[in-house]
Structure formats: C-alpha cells, structure tokens
Amino acid sequence: MSIDPKPNRQPEIxxxxxxxxxxxxPAYTPGYKTSVLRSPQKALLSLDTTISEIxxxxxxxxxxxxxxxxxxxxFAQPGESAIGERIIVYGRVLDERGKxxxxxxxxxxxANAGGRxxxxxxxxxxxxxxxxxxxxxxxxxxxxxxxxxxxxxxxxPWPNGVNDWRPAHIHFSVFGHGFAQRLITQMYxxxxxxxxxxxxxxxxxxxxxxxxxxAALDMQSTIPMDARAYKFDxxxxxxxxxxxxxxxxxx
Amino acid sequence: MVQSLNRLRESPSQTxxxxxxxxxxxxxxxxxxxxEKDLGTEMVNDKTKGERITVRARVLDGTGTPLKDALIEIxxxxxxxxxxxxxxxxxxxxxxxxxxxxxxxxxxxxxxLFETIKPGRVPYKPGLLMAPHITFWIVARxxxxxxxxxxxxxxxxxxxxxxxxxxxxxxxxxxxxxIASRQDDVYVFDIHLQGDNETVFFDV
Ligand SMILES: [Fe+2]
Numbered sequence: 001m002s003i004d005p006k007p008n009r010q011p012e013i014x015x016x017x018x019x020x021x022x023x024x025x026p027a028y029t030p031g032y033k034t035s036v037l038r039s040p041q042k043a044l045l046s047l048d049t050t051i052s053e054i055x056x057x058x059x060x061x062x063x064x065x066x067x068x069x070x071x072x073x074x075f076a077q078p079g080e081s082a083i084g085e086r087i088i089v090y091g092r093v094l095d096e097r098g099k100x101x102x103x104x105x106x107x108x109x110x111a112n113a114g115g116r117x118x119x120x121x122x123x124x125x126x127x128x129x130x131x132x133x134x135x136x137x138x139x140x141x142x143x144x145x146x147x148x149x150x151x152x153x154x155x156x157p158w159p160n161g162v163n164d165w166r167p168a169h170i171h172f173s174v175f176g177h178g179f180a181q182r183l184i185t186q187m188y189x190x191x192x193x194x195x196x197x198x199x200x201x202x203x204x205x206x207x208x209x210x211x212x213x214x215a216a217l218d219m220q221s222t223i224p225m226d227a228r229a230y231k232f233d234x235x236x237x238x239x240x241x242x243x244x245x246x247x248x249x250x251x
Numbered sequence: 252m253v254q255s256l257n258r259l260r261e262s263p264s265q266t267x268x269x270x271x272x273x274x275x276x277x278x279x280x281x282x283x284x285x286x287e288k289d290l291g292t293e294m295v296n297d298k299t300k301g302e303r304i305t306v307r308a309r310v311l312d313g314t315g316t317p318l319k320d321a322l323i324e325i326x327x328x329x330x331x332x333x334x335x336x337x338x339x340x341x342x343x344x345x346x347x348x349x350x351x352x353x354x355x356x357x358x359x360x361x362x363x364l365f366e367t368i369k370p371g372r373v374p375y376k377p378g379l380l381m382a383p384h385i386t387f388w389i390v391a392r393x394x395x396x397x398x399x400x401x402x403x404x405x406x407x408x409x410x411x412x413x414x415x416x417x418x419x420x421x422x423x424x425x426x427x428x429x430i431a432s433r434q435d436d437v438y439v440f441d442i443h444l445q446g447d448n449e450t451v452f453f454d455v
Contacts, residue, residue, distance in 0.1 A: 011337040011338050011340070012338070013338050013340055019261065019454065020260065020261065021396075021454065023260055023261065023263055024261075024263050024264045024395070024396045025263065025264065025265070025395035025396060026395065027394070027395055027396065029395060032266075032393070032395075034392050034393030035266075035393045035394070035395060036313075036393075037312040037313035037314060037393070037444070037445065038312050038313070038318070038391065038392075038393035038394055038444050038445075039393075039394075039395075039444065039445070040398065040444055040445065040449055040450075040452050041445055041449065042425075042449050042451075042452075044452050044453060044454035045416075045419060045420060045451050045452070045453050045454065045455075046453075046454040046455070047416060047419060047453065047454075047455050048455075049455055050373075050375055050381070050416070050455070051334065051339075051373050051374065051375075052326070052327075052328075052334075052373060052381070052384065052386050052401075053386065053399075053455050054338055055326075055334040055336035055338045055339055056326065056336055056338065056351075057326070057335065057336060057349060057350060057351040058336065058337055059290075065286065065287070067285075068285075068286070074285050075282070075284070075285055094259060095259075096258050096259050096260065096261060097257075097258065097259075098257055098258070098259055107274045107275055108274060109270065109271075109273040109274030109275075109277075117270045117273060118273060118281075118282055119269075119270045119272065119273055119280055120280065120281065121269060121270075121320070121358075122270065133273075133277070133282045133284075133285050134273050134274075134282070135273050135274050135277045135282060135285055135286075136285075137286070171265075171267070171268060171270075171271070171274055173267075173274060173275055174262075177337070177338060178338065179326045179386055179388065180399075180455060182324070182388050182397060183261070183262065183264060183397070184264060184265065184266075184267045184271075184390055184397060185262050185263065185264050185265045186265040200265060200266060200268075201265075203265075203266075203395050204263050204265075206263075209260070209263040210263070212260070212262060212263065213262065213263065213265070234262050235259045235260060235261050235262045236261065236262070237261055238258070238259075248340070248341055248374050248377060
C-alpha cells in the first residue's frame with residue numbers, strides 16, 4: 001500500500017447501516033450445489049459495527065500500474081492484444097445514501113472471449129488466449145467513478161446440473177472505506193438470456209436485485225469503430241452521520 | 252405520500268467462485284507480470300512494533316474437509332490498539348504495519364499462514380475495551396455472501412472474559428469457536444462452516 005497525499009476531506013466515521021440480508025442470496029441455496037456443505041446453519045451474531053469494522057485499509061492510486069485497468073493489453077505480448085469484443089466498463093461506486101465512494105479499490109476477473117479462465121483448476125475445452133490474463137484493477141476517483149477496458153467474456157458450462165451455463169459475467173471485488181463494506185459480486189450483460197437460467201444468479205431471491213447486477217449497453221459512451229460501453233454502478237453499505245453518537249476520541 | 256429517503260440498496264453479493272485467485276491473488280495462481288505482487292501478502296516489515304506471530308487458518312466444510320479454494324482477508328489493530336486507517340481518529344497507527352492481510356488457502360493442504368503481530372485492545376464504546384482480536388472475512392466457491400467472524404487469543408483469558416462482543420454469544424459453548432489456540436508462536440484457527448463446532452459468524 002503506497003502513501004498518496006490525502007485529499008483535504010474529513011473521514012466519515014459513523015457506523016454502517018444494517019445489511020439487508022433478504023436482498024442478498026441466503027447462504028443455503030441447494031440449486032447451487034456447492035453451497036450445501038459450505039453454508040452456515042446457525043443464527044448469525046448481530047451487532048452494530050464496532051471500530052474493527054468501521055475502519056479499513058486505504059489504497060493509493062500510486063500502487064496502480066499503467067495497464068492495470070486494461071485487460072486487453074495487460075497480459076498481451078508487446079504489440080498484440082486479447083481476442084474478443086472490445087468493451088469499456090464504467091460506472092460509479094456509491095453508498096446507500098447515493099454518495100460517491102472515492103478511493104475504492106476495484107479488482108475484477110473474468111474468462112476470455114471463449115469462456116475459458118486462465119487457472120490450473122479450469123477444465124473447459126475452449127482455447128486459452130495467449131494474450132489474455134483475465135485480471136485487472138482500478139481505484140475510484142473523487143466522485144466514485146471508475147472505468148476499465150477489456151473484452152467481453154464468453155459464457156461457459158460448469159459442473160452443477162448436467163447442462164448449466166454461466167451467463168457472460170465479470171467478477172468484481174470492492175473495497176470501500178470500512179471493512180464492513182467488503183463485497184464481492186458479479187456483473188452481467190444486458191440482453192443475455194442465460195442470466196435467468198443460471199443457478200448462481202438464482203441464489204438471489206428478488207428479481208429486482210438481480211437487475212441491479214445487469215450492466216446497461218451505453219451507445220453514447222461507446223467509442224465509434226473501437227469499443228462498446230457498458231455502465232455498471234455498484235452500491236456499498238451506507239453509514240450513519242455520527243453527530244449525536246458517542247465518539248471514540250483520541251488523547 | 253411522504254418525502255423519499257432517497258436511499259439506494261446495496262449491490263447484492265454473488266459468490267467469489269472457484270477462480271477468485273485470478274482477480275485477487277493472480278501471482279499465486281501463476282498469472283505473472285500483470286501486478287508486481289499480490290496485495291496483502293506483507294503485513295509487517297522489520298520495523299513493525301509488537302510481538303511477531305503466525306496465524307494458521309483453515310476453513311472446513313460440513314464434512315470436515317478443508318476448503319482448498321477459499322480466500323481469507325484479515326484486518327486488525329496494531330500493537331498499540333490503533334487501526335492503520337483514515338477512519339481511525341484516536342491517533343496515528345504504526346506506519347510499518349498495514350493491519351490488512353489477504354491469503355488464499357493452500358490448494359493441497361487448505362491452510363493459510365498470516366505473518367503478523369499480536370494486536371492491542373481497541374474500544375467497543377468509550378471506556379469499554381474489547382479483547383485483542385483479528386477480524387476475518389472469508390469468500391469461496393459456494394459461499395454466496397462473504398462471511399465475517401473474529402479470531403480471539405487463547406492466552407488472553409482475562410480480556411476474553413470481559414469482552415463485550417463475546418459476552419453477546421447466547422450459547423456459551425460456542426464461544427471457543429472464536430478462540431485460537433497457541434502452539435509456540437503460531438495461533439491455530441479453524442473455521443467450521445457447519446456442524447457441532449460451527450464458528451460463530453457475524454452480522455455486523
Ligand atoms: Fe466466473
């Protein structure tokens with residue numbers, strides 16, 4: 001973690017809003033078989049966030065390499081590029097109050113255009129692309145905005161049911177300001193018919209919640225003769241204003 | 252009608268899946284040259300204050316089998332009980348301690364090792380301290396929403412006995428699921444996803 005000059009803003013220190021667990025997938029979702037033996041069955045211990053979850057590490061823009069947000073080139077040989085439909089994914093990281101979250105670390109990973117991951121445990125017959133690694137990262141700007149360039153991943157089959165296919169998707173890991181905001185999710189693509197068939201998508205109980213994970217094709221942000229654009233906003237937990245709360249003061 | 256609160260809803264979680272390493276620890280899974288090194292592998296350096304310890308963690312499924320594709324992140328205070336975070340307003344934490352670690356579980360043994368220091372105590376509410384603890388966040392294939400829990404230290408009996416979070420656990424027989432035993436300088440922490448010894452997970 002490198003040290004960047006900190007912007008001149010007071011950190012917010014309020015506790016986080018309670019997580020709405022009915023909006024998230026439950027732990028036990030037998031349609032997604034791996035969850036059966038990996039789902040806690042006892043009640044969770046609920047408590048208001050303490051300083052241990054309100055705080056979190058900070059990631060400076062200085063740690064980023066020039067190609068970190070360019071999956072078309074960050075694994076490619078010089079002068080070459082990954083095969084596939086060129087796209088730009090952009091959006092904002094917001095919190096539940098609608099405020100942009102600056103300085104959020106976003107890490108993303110995905111299959112290549114044929115639906116194949118670069119991973120030793122991956123067994124799908126689709127070909128590897130020698131110029132595609134499949135990972136990237138960026139840090140949001142002052143208004144919570146981010147963008148990266150990649151190729152559109154392909155759908156792929158996976159062992160669950162006899163014939164289950166994942167819709168095209170990009171995995172996102174999001175680091176906000178507090179450890180309580182830590183989130184991993186997946187982005188889907190507008191118009192993909194596989195979304196509504198997928199057992200992992202269907203772990204989310206509410207159709208409206210799934211729709212918040214579907215990126216919209218944005219022709220206005222598309223670069224003519226180059227790359228289409230998809231907009232994907234991510235929402236992290238909001239936090240209380242701490243004006244009337246007992247604060248943990250320094251000496 | 253009343254005024255709108257204008258709230259958004261948190262993005263719903265989806266599993267990290269089997270290939271979480273590609274995104275979060277690419278060097279670990281053989282994708283070299285994209286990022287210089289994997290984030291979160293070095294929490295300490297030779298100037299870090301405090302007692303050096305190793306935390307050896309595993310995550311076990313409902314059959315008792317260790318997960319070989321899980322990823323664990325930890326977050327903890329420094330030796331003086333300060334977090335290395337902009338949200339820490341009580342003082343400046345040790346600049347030589349990040350407080351944050353990230354490790355994949357080994358693909359053969361299912362173990363992961365964190366080289367860190369023993370954290371100091373931090374307050375729960377003004378005037379009320381928690382026992383030393385490390386916050387854990389666990390993701391893996393088959394885990395739909397990252398799991399949060401804490402590791403406490405077996406050799407902090409007095410502090411553990413007065414810890415206000417441990418005190419909230421109704422079934423006292425479950426308290427030991429959060430307490431790591433010490434073997435030399437290694438604290439051993441097994442996280443059980445299910446079963447009689449299911450770890451207490453937090454909704455926090
Ligand atoms: Fe995937």
